[in-house]
Amino acid sequence: MTTIMKGAPVAAWMKETLEEELAALRRKGIEPRLAVVRVGARPDDLAYERGALKRFEGLDIGAQVFEFPENIDHETFAAAFAKIDALPDVHGILLFRPLPGRLDEDAIKKMIDPLKDVDGMSPFSAAKVFSGDESGFAPCTPSAVMEMLDHYGVELAGRNVAVVGRSMVVGRPLAMLMLRRNATVTICHTKTKNMDAICKNADIVVAAAGKARMLSPAFVSGRSVVVDVGINVDENGQLCGDVDYDAVSPLVSMISPVPGGVGAVTTSVLAKHVLKAAALLNG
């Protein structure tokens, strides 16, 4: 019997701890609050924003959206971003990226207070994740993968993990989070040869390639734990992951679905990071 690692129970499990942490902060007079910064109105940004606001409302944590027009110039946006960053009652900032081309995204990423960088976009956060320093924030998606594996009791120390994908929002930081937990990590990508064999030999496979249903039965064995980070739309307009779920799920030990898997955990991680930021900023 394959264990289906759904995201909702993970979010529910996290909620208990988050509520305790929130209560502890409030006892110290701290009211945590997230700023969502959005330039333009891309449909996927709006969808994520709705999900985040709903999650924060359910957790009774404050969140405010700062929206800017698509055609804003860099100087105006940078000045506005600096103001938001400096607000004493804002403890975390989520900035939707990529920013429109006329904005200097690298410059903005450097501006954020690393203590408020709850989606791990600044070079300071990246350097901390790279070095294994737990005080730095990793992006929410790889952190959500770790929460999911923890919730479902998947041991990591000494186990072989294949991460498929090497982006700075999932693959690379995930490899470092796995390393911090003493897993042995192999980072696979488009140029990897025999990727199916490498994944099949791993205990845990995380698919973050951004390619619909690329992970076929050849990539797994009966003991595989498969986490699917992909969010793709197939040729029929259907939402699907990087794993060929129907073919793979009967063959493995554990698997996360898409939708309803990792994606359902990321906003809980965002809330966790905001509470951590609020504690650090007042620490």
Added chain:
Amino acid sequence: MTTIMKGAPVAAWMKETLEEELAALRRKGIEPRLAVVRVGARPDDLAYERGALKRFEGLDIGAQVFEFPENIDHETFAAAFAKIDALPDVHGILLFRPLPGRLDEDAIKKMIDPLKDVDGMSPFSAAKVFSGDESGFAPCTPSAVMEMLDHYGVELAGRNVAVVGRSMVVGRPLAMLMLRRNATVTICHTKTKNMDAICKNADIVVAAAGKARMLSPAFVSGRSVVVDVGINVDENGQLCGDVDYDAVSPLVSMISPVPGGVGAVTTSVLAKHVLKAAALLNG
């Protein structure tokens, strides 16, 4: 026949390019110069310093040592370091670490101008190496491994590389440099299980574990390319690497010795980085 990958031919090969780059800088009126910053007088720091000064003299590149007493306090040292960092005729800084405990090493690492950070110690450099941005400096040792493999014509794209060790001075940045070259990288460490099998299955094994002669014949095959980054002193006071060289070298395709291997290339990389820094600072 095993190919012995000695460092000296790599340094000689690099010298040609470095001399061309130096001449090109001088035509623009730029005179590259390294500052070596040393606190105290640890024997291994002094040994490395001597090697670096000799290398720079041989390349006709300027280098100056700034020495500070072991018991200097943080404020005094930080102020002096800031002054050195700001010198317009200093293009690169090598700071010996670890610093004595009374100094805040993390604070000093953040102070260095990232463009002068020729040994890749700042978080900005680390973040760039992590993300695959070639404008950031990696530490000299992992860069020397790449120079060695390039000189000896070892193909990296699509090949499986096992990196043994996960330090911020070798293992982690090396994994990222390998990834940049499209290798498939597995990072092994003390908690890795079946490390011998993982290394044996890899095309290229880099030993950076800091454990004398730990890499035995069980870790290699006839097609292995073995790079030894270790510098250890064995129970007889003999310098040795992380590879059991006598037992392993007859069995593999290529291997680097210790001493006379990677260690002989690091100061050439330091020079290369200083020239790159001089170009970036004047670019």
